[in-house]
Amino acid sequence: MKPVLLIxxxxxxxxxxxxxxxxxxxxxxxxxxxxxxxxxxxxxxxFVFKQDAIYVLAFSVFxxxxxxxxERRSRxxxxxxxxxxxxxxxxxxxxxxxxxxxxxxxFALGLTGSWTLGETGFPISHLWFLMVxxxxxxxxxxxxxxxxxxxxxxxxAAGATAMVLGLPALAGQFxxxxxxxxxxxxxxxxxxxxxxxxxxxxxxxxxxVLAAAETLAFWLLSARIFAYVDIAVAVE
Amino acid sequence: xxxVLEFDNVTKEYRSFASKRRLRALDGFSLxxxxxxxxxxxxxxxxxxxxxxxxxxxxxxxxxxxxxLLGERFGHPATRRRVGFLAESVALYHRxxxxxxxxxxxxxxxxxxxxxxxxxxxxEIVGLRDHANRNAGKFSxxxxxxxxxxxAMVNDPDLLILDEPTSALDPLARVMVRELLxxxxxxxxxxxxxxxxxxxxxxxxDRVAVLHRGRLARLGRTADLLQVGxxxxxxxxxxxxxxxxxxxxxxxxxxxxxxxxxxxxxxEKVWNLGGEVVSVNPLRRSxxxxxxxxxxxxxSPPFAGxx
Numbered sequence: 001m002k003p004v005l006l007i008x009x010x011x012x013x014x015x016x017x018x019x020x021x022x023x024x025x026x027x028x029x030x031x032x033x034x035x036x037x038x039x040x041x042x043x044x045x046x047f048v049f050k051q052d053a054i055y056v057l058a059f060s061v062f063x064x065x066x067x068x069x070x071e072r073r074s075r076x077x078x079x080x081x082x083x084x085x086x087x088x089x090x091x092x093x094x095x096x097x098x099x100x101x102x103x104x105x106x107f108a109l110g111l112t113g114s115w116t117l118g119e120t121g122f123p124i125s126h127l128w129f130l131m132v133x134x135x136x137x138x139x140x141x142x143x144x145x146x147x148x149x150x151x152x153x154x155x156x157a158a159g160a161t162a163m164v165l166g167l168p169a170l171a172g173q174f175x176x177x178x179x180x181x182x183x184x185x186x187x188x189x190x191x192x193x194x195x196x197x198x199x200x201x202x203x204x205x206x207x208x209v210l211a212a213a214e215t216l217a218f219w220l221l222s223a224r225i226f227a228y229v230d231i232a233v234a235v236e
Numbered sequence: 237x238x239x240v241l242e243f244d245n246v247t248k249e250y251r252s253f254a255s256k257r258r259l260r261a262l263d264g265f266s267l268x269x270x271x272x273x274x275x276x277x278x279x280x281x282x283x284x285x286x287x288x289x290x291x292x293x294x295x296x297x298x299x300x301x302x303x304x305l306l307g308e309r310f311g312h313p314a315t316r317r318r319v320g321f322l323a324e325s326v327a328l329y330h331r332x333x334x335x336x337x338x339x340x341x342x343x344x345x346x347x348x349x350x351x352x353x354x355x356x357x358x359x360e361i362v363g364l365r366d367h368a369n370r371n372a373g374k375f376s377x378x379x380x381x382x383x384x385x386x387x388a389m390v391n392d393p394d395l396l397i398l399d400e401p402t403s404a405l406d407p408l409a410r411v412m413v414r415e416l417l418x419x420x421x422x423x424x425x426x427x428x429x430x431x432x433x434x435x436x437x438x439x440x441x442d443r444v445a446v447l448h449r450g451r452l453a454r455l456g457r458t459a460d461l462l463q464v465g466x467x468x469x470x471x472x473x474x475x476x477x478x479x480x481x482x483x484x485x486x487x488x489x490x491x492x493x494x495x496x497x498x499x500x501x502x503x504e505k506v507w508n509l510g511g512e513v514v515s516v517n518p519l520r521r522s523x524x525x526x527x528x529x530x531x532x533x534x535x536s537p538p539f540a541g542x543x
Binding site: 013075082230 | 250295297314319325340384387391
């Protein structure tokens with residue numbers, strides 16, 4: 001477990017600049033909370049909050065899709081995997097790292113949201129539930145992207161991830177809402193996006209648990225694929 | 237366990253995803269490295285040296301054949317706890333040197349004060365004690381290579397696999413690495429050293445293998461490889477070049493080589509001619525000559541080509 005934690009923390013540390021850039025959006029929300037009349041502008045604040053929430057979902061795909069590629073391109077992966085670290089542990093570290101990076105952002109967003117939206121009547125407990133949904137969605141989206149990145153370059157991995165995450169949503173539109181739960185990232189995203197002051201939404205833990213279970217499944221699949229991948233190409 | 241590293245008829249082909257072209261980097265490669273030796277692994281660019289090393293470290297799988305590292309099949313993570321590895325063109329995370337070495341040590345299951353002490357110790361060995369708190373991202377290539385060596389040694393490995401460890405180092409640092417390698421061997425460690433610096437290899441390696449086009453072209457004890465059959469080189473003074481076939485005059489001395497069994501007769505001839513013997517030595521070649529001889533060999537198919 002120790003190598004997994006080390007790799008995860010190291011990954012989050014390596015992503016500090018994208019995370020800090022993302023946190024600027026949270027700062028924007030905080031700034032709006034400071035300079036505007038939050039009671040009169042509460043719908044605008046909620047809009048910015050939702051916008052900030054969706055950004056991290058996109059970033060989780062970016063983090064997951066580029067993690068292995070960046071490590072291979074920089075050849076830093078060699079010095080890590082030359083230690084007593086199995087490939088499964090390495091991938092676990094990256095999944096945890098992606099989740100950690102997104103969780104840091106979601107925590108900051110949750111804190112700022114609690115202050116700004118909480119002041120204007122949005123239920124704080126539900127706001128934190130939305131953050132849990134968001135972390136679960138990021139974890140799953142990042143793992144799917146990571147799985148594709150074991151054999152595709154980041155651009156195609158991101159495209160394939162978007163398809164895999166989007167198809168159940170599309171099927172949900174035409175074939176019935178239950179299809180949206182096949183890969184529940186969209187479902188979790190819409191839980192956040194559809195919440196409002198009048199109807200914050202109900203706290204259904206089913207998609208969260210499903211996302212956690214599917215993260216495990218995709219992680220196992222990616223570990224299986226990654227075990228057969230040559231991680232070092234000829235340098236000569 | 238006699239052999240710490242074994243390649244058994246290993247073939248590795250790189251396959252292009254887009255086309256069906258295959259590049260055979262290793263072709264039926266077999267080799268054993270014994271415990272407690274410094275083994276030199278030579279070959280021109282593209283010979284397959286790094287491929288062989290990456291297979292041994294489990295970074296890739298052989299297309300066919302198998303191998304063992306410290307008695308376990310290639311790619312066994314727990315075995316790597318006893319291995320130190322330095323990659324060619326070392327790439328490390330940008331953080332303080334001491335923290336970096338501790339990070340890699342922790343990945344090998346080390347921890348606590350033992351790791352802290354060991355990290356400081358190896359940084360001192362590679363001459364970076366005064367730079368331990370500097371960010372490795374701001375290091376020169378030579379300094380990075382030293383940190384790379386430090387991270388390879390932090391776990392006090394039984395086997396050190398070093399891919400071009402001295403390529404970016406200045407002469408002083410090379411001497412340091414040479415002493416480090418000899419010290420490690422004296423401590424019972426095994427070193428597998430891939431290098432293009434043939435003079436370094438000649439100085440420190442007990443055995444040498446030359447890889448060419450994915451195949452083993454030469455293998456043997458360094459001293460045996462450098463000796464040229466039964467020839468003796470004689471250097472004399474105060475005689476004319478014409479008295480011996482193939483003799484060369486340079487800087488006031490004349491040197492020539494003769495078969496070892498005619499050495500006595502040649503020396504008597506020198507004395508009879510009134511000459512003075514300067515030195516008599518078994519004729520040796522340099523590793524560079526062997527390297528050039530092997531790589532000029534048109535044998536061995538370079539690629540498997542389209543298959």
